[in-house]
Amino acid sequence: MKRICVFTGSSPGAGSEYAAAARNLAKELVTRNLELVYGGARVGLMGTLADSVLELGGGVIGVIPEALSSREVAHSGLSDLRVMNSMHERKAEMADLASGFIALPGGVGTLEEIFEVFTWAQLGIHAKPCGLLNISGYFNSLLEFLEHSVRERFLKPSHQKLLLVEETAGELLDAFSEYSPIQIDKWIDREK
Secondary structure (H helix, E strand, O other), X not given: OXXXXXXXXXXXXXXXXXXXXXXXXXXXXXXXXXXXXXXXXXXXXXXXXXXXXXXXXXXXEEEEEHHHHOXXXXXXXXXXXXXXXXXXXXXXXXXXXXXXXXXXXXOHHHHHXXXXXXXXXXXXXXXXXXXXXXXHHOOHHXXXXXXXXXXXXOOOHHHHOOEEEEOOHHHHHHHHHOOOXXXXXXXXXXXX
């Protein structure tokens, strides 16, 4: 692995534990010589994460759409800031650059981004690890929903396991280093 793409909020969240988790993830990335790929903003958890990686001497690639960059939320102190024409181009660039994907707490944008790459893993479009850094149980309700999807036969248990979940950055990155993708037919009841 060379680079990890992290999806997270442009808000700091309600509790200080989220910023602490972003700083801890930054430390783990730099310690493991992994560059950060992220959404390119200077605000919220995104900014905290990027600033922390930079302070520790790590590399950061920010990828931001022109619409957001022009609103002056782009981080001007990055190793590499790429301004894209659209959100679609932004996500494609981030996916191409990354060796794996992590979601820290965030809103619907964070969820949409991690679920897109999770879906691509399920479909066999890529074989990169995807994971949730479940800080203070932030993703617990989402994980319960995925269990519900399995019970209702809309998601295979083996595909659910493609989304790695840990409570600390070290544990999640350890799981990434041991990750072995599976190739399973996506459809549960295709013959019906």
